[in-house]
Amino acid sequence: MSIFVNAETRLVVQGITGRDGSFHARQMLEYGTQVVAGVTPGKGGQTFEGRVPVFHTVADAVKATDANTSVIYVPPALAAGAIAEAADAGIKFIVAITEGIPVLDMARVLPFVRERSCRLLGPNCPGLISPGSAKVGIIPGQICAPGRVGLVSRSGTLTYEVVNHLTRNGIGQSTCVGIGGDPLIGTNFIDVLRAFQDDPATDVIVMLGEIGGTDEQKAAEFVADYVRKPVVGFIAGQTAPKGRRMGHAGAIISGASGTAEEKLEAFRRAGIAVMQRPVDVVELVGAAKR
Amino acid sequence: MNLHEYQARDLLRTAGIPVPEGGVATSPDQVEAIARRLGGTVVVKAQVHAGGRGKAGGVKLARDPGEARKAGTAILGMQIKGLVVEKVLVVPAADIASESYLGLIMDRESQRPVFMVSAAGGVDIEEVAAKTPEKITRLPVDPRYGLLAHQALGLGLVLYQDFQQARAAAAIMQQLYGVFVANGASLAEINPLVTTAAGQVLALDAKISIDDNELDRRPDLAALRDESAEEPSEVAARKAGLSFIKLDGDVGCVVNGAGLAMATMDLVKFYGGQPANFLDIGGSSNPEKVVSALRIITADRNVKAILFNIFGGITRTDDVANGIVTATRQFKVDLPIVIRLTGTNEAEAFRILEAVGMRALSDMDEAVKQVVALARGAAAKGGAA
Numbered sequence: 001m002s003i004f005v006n007a008e009t010r011l012v013v014q015g016i017t018g019r020d021g022s023f024h025a026r027q028m029l030e031y032g033t034q035v036v037a038g039v040t041p042g043k044g045g046q047t048f049e050g051r052v053p054v055f056h057t058v059a060d061a062v063k064a065t066d067a068n069t070s071v072i073y074v075p076p077a078l079a080a081g082a083i084a085e086a087a088d089a090g091i092k093f094i095v096a097i098t099e100g101i102p103v104l105d106m107a108r109v110l111p112f113v114r115e116r117s118c119r120l121l122g123p124n125c126p127g128l129i130s131p132g133s134a135k136v137g138i139i140p141g142q143i144c145a146p147g148r149v150g151l152v153s154r155s156g157t158l159t160y161e162v163v164n165h166l167t168r169n170g171i172g173q174s175t176c177v178g179i180g181g182d183p184l185i186g187t188n189f190i191d192v193l194r195a196f197q198d199d200p201a202t203d204v205i206v207m208l209g210e211i212g213g214t215d216e217q218k219a220a221e222f223v224a225d226y227v228r229k230p231v232v233g234f235i236a237g238q239t240a241p242k243g244r245r246m247g248h249a250g251a252i253i254s255g256a257s258g259t260a261e262e263k264l265e266a267f268r269r270a271g272i273a274v275m276q277r278p279v280d281v282v283e284l285v286g287a288a289k290r
Numbered sequence: 291m292n293l294h295e296y297q298a299r300d301l302l303r304t305a306g307i308p309v310p311e312g313g314v315a316t317s318p319d320q321v322e323a324i325a326r327r328l329g330g331t332v333v334v335k336a337q338v339h340a341g342g343r344g345k346a347g348g349v350k351l352a353r354d355p356g357e358a359r360k361a362g363t364a365i366l367g368m369q370i371k372g373l374v375v376e377k378v379l380v381v382p383a384a385d386i387a388s389e390s391y392l393g394l395i396m397d398r399e400s401q402r403p404v405f406m407v408s409a410a411g412g413v414d415i416e417e418v419a420a421k422t423p424e425k426i427t428r429l430p431v432d433p434r435y436g437l438l439a440h441q442a443l444g445l446g447l448v449l450y451q452d453f454q455q456a457r458a459a460a461a462i463m464q465q466l467y468g469v470f471v472a473n474g475a476s477l478a479e480i481n482p483l484v485t486t487a488a489g490q491v492l493a494l495d496a497k498i499s500i501d502d503n504e505l506d507r508r509p510d511l512a513a514l515r516d517e518s519a520e521e522p523s524e525v526a527a528r529k530a531g532l533s534f535i536k537l538d539g540d541v542g543c544v545v546n547g548a549g550l551a552m553a554t555m556d557l558v559k560f561y562g563g564q565p566a567n568f569l570d571i572g573g574s575s576n577p578e579k580v581v582s583a584l585r586i587i588t589a590d591r592n593v594k595a596i597l598f599n600i601f602g603g604i605t606r607t608d609d610v611a612n613g614i615v616t617a618t619r620q621f622k623v624d625l626p627i628v629i630r631l632t633g634t635n636e637a638e639a640f641r642i643l644e645a646v647g648m649r650a651l652s653d654m655d656e657a658v659k660q661v662v663a664l665a666r667g668a669a670a671k672g673g674a675a
Contacts, residue, residue, distance in 0.1 A: 155549020247548025
C-alpha cells in the first residue's frame with residue numbers, strides 16, 4: 001500500500017512532447033508507471049515512444065484511456081490553465097511540476113480545482129513516488145526502495161539527500177511526496193500527514209520543512225492532535241537571513257514569523273524527533289521503528 | 291521584485307488614487323526646481339530598497355527651495371545599508387489630520403489576496419501585527435469576484451467615522467485591488483493613508499512588490515527593475531539564471547535545489563563554519579551556469595574555500611563536473627574547492643574530475659567538514675600574515 005499513487009494509477013502526461021515532459025515520461029515508463037496517455041494541443045493522433053497515444057485535450061485522453069491521474073510539465077504561463085483543464089476532465093489527482101507559475105494564477109485555479117473534488121499536488125514540486133509501484137514526477141527512482149517510511153517534503157534535492165540515506169541503510173519507503181516550494185500550493189503537510197496516518201502500510205513519517213510561513217507549525221499541531229505514528233522532522237534554513245527569499249518563493253522569513261527556531265520549537269512541542277542534519281534521519285527513524 | 295516608492299506612486303496615480311503631486315530628481319538642481327514648482331514645505335525622500343530610510347537620514351523636511359537643494363545634496367550619493375542613493379522623490383509636506391494603514395498581500399493561508407486595514411498607520415505595521423493584532427482588520431478577497439463594493443465600504447468604515455471619508459477610502463481600496471491584480475503584485479501597501487485638515491483622503495507613501503513569476507510575461511513591469519539598487523553580485527547571478535544571496539561568511543556554496551542549498555548552509559554552520567552565500571544553480575544544469583556561479587563566488591573577497599554540493603536528479607553531475615573544469619581553465623581559482631557529487635551520471639563525473647587531478651566526494655557531511663577546515667586554515671594563515 002501507499003498514498004495517492006500506486007499500481008492502479010493511470011497517468012496522463014500534459015506536455016508530453018516538450019523537452020521536460022518527454023524526458024520524464026520516458027523515465028516514468030521505465031520505472032513501470034502506467035503512462036496511458038499524453039496531451040499536447042495540436043499533436044493529437046501522434047504516438048509517444050511507440051506506445052503512448054497523444055491527444056489534443058485531457059478530456060479526449062480520459063475518454064479514450066480512463067486516465068485517473070495527471071502530471072503537468074507545461075510552461076508556467078499555461079500551467080494554471082492546464083491544471084483547470086485536467087480538473088474539468090474529471091481527473092481526481094493532479095501533480096504540477098512546473099516552476100514559476102504566477103501566484104495570482106494559482107489563487108484563481110485552486111478554488112476551481114477544489115470545487116471539482118480534485119486533489120492538486122504542487123506546483124513547483126518534484127512529484128511523488130510509491131517505490132516499486134508508481135512514480136509520478138521527477139524523483140529519481142533508483143534512490144528509493146519499497147518499505148514502510150512515509151516522507152513528505154517541501155523541496156526536491158533535499159528529499160533525495162534524505163531518501164538516499166534511508167535507502168542505503170536498508171530503510172524503504174511507502175511513498176515520498178514533494179509538496180512544493182511555492183506560497184500557494186494544492187496539498188499541504190497536513191493533507192499528507194493525514195493520508196500517512198490512515199495508510200496501513202506506513203509506520204513512521206518523515207517531514208522535511210523549511211523557513212517561511214506557518215505550515216510547519218500548523219502541521220506540528222496536527223501531529224500532536226491526530227497523528228499516532230512516530231514523526232521525524234527537519235527544518236532547512238536555520239542560517240537564512242530575514243527578509244530574503246531563499247530560492248523557493250515561499251522560503252522567506254517575514255518579521256518575526258517563519259523562522260527555523262519557531263518551527264523547531266513547534267516540532268519539539270508536538271513530540272516530533274528533530275534532525276539536526278539530513279544524515280540523522282537514519283538513527284531517528286531507526287529509533288522510532290523500535 | 292520591489293518597486294521604488296515613486297514607481298508605486300505612479301501606478302496608484304494611473305489607477306485614479308489621489309496621490310500628492312511630486313517629482314523625481316537625480317541632482318540637487320532638480321530637487322530645487324521641483325521644490326520651487328510645488329511651493330511651500332517639501333519632503334525629500336531617498337529612493338532605495340532598504341527599510342529604515344528615515345532613521346538613516348534619507349528623509350528630510352525642507353521649508354524652501356534652498357533648503358530642499360541642501361537636503362538633496364545631503365541625500366543624493368549617501369549610502370543606506372550599503373546602497374548608494376541615486377534618486378530622490380520630492381513631495382509637498384502634507385497637512386496631516388490622521389494616518390491609517392492600508393495593505394493588500396497574497397496570503398498563503400487563505401490562498402487569497404487579503405486586505406489589512408488599521409487606523410494605527412504610519413508606523414511599522416509588522417510591529418502592530420505582532421503586538422496588537424486586534425488593531426488590524428483582515429478581509430480575504432475571492433479573486434474570482436474581486437473586492438465587492440459593500441466589502442470596501444465596510445473596511446472604509448473601520449478607518450473613518452465620517453461617511454464621506456469612509457467612502458473615499460473604499461474607492462481607494464477598490465482601485466488598489468485593481469492595481470494589485472493588473473500588475474501581478476504580491477504586496478501593495480499604502481502607509482500612511484492620510485486625511486488632511488481639509489478632510490481629503492490621500493495616499494502619502496506606497497510600497498508595491500511584483501511577483502517575480504509575472505516578469506516573464508510582463509516586460510513592461512520587468513523594465514521597472516532598478517539594478518543600481520541591488521547588490522551587484524545578485525544582479526549578475528540573476529542574469530546567469532542562478533538564485534543567489536550574499537551572506538557574511540567565508541565558505542562559498544554552490545548547490546542544486548533551494549532546500550538542499552539551505553540545508554548545506556546549515557550544515558556548514560553545524561560544523562563550525564560560516565556560509566558566504568546561498569546559491570541554487572537550479573534544475574536543468576548546463577556547464578555555463580557552473581562557470582557563472584564560480585565567477586560570482588570568487589569575486590567575493592571574504593570567501594576562503596568553496597563547496598560544491600550536487601545531488602543529481604534532473605541535474606547531471608557530469609555537466610557540473612564539466613563546468614568546474616571549464617571554469618578553472620577560463621580563469622584561475624586560487625581558492626581550495628571541495629566537490630561533493632552524487633546521483634545521475636556520477637561515475638562519469640568522477641572520471642572527468644580525476645582526469646584533471648581533481649577529486650570528488652560522495653558524502654555531504656564529509657565534504658562540509660573538509661571545506662570548513664580549509665576555510666578555517668586559510669583564515670588562520672591570512673591572520674598571521
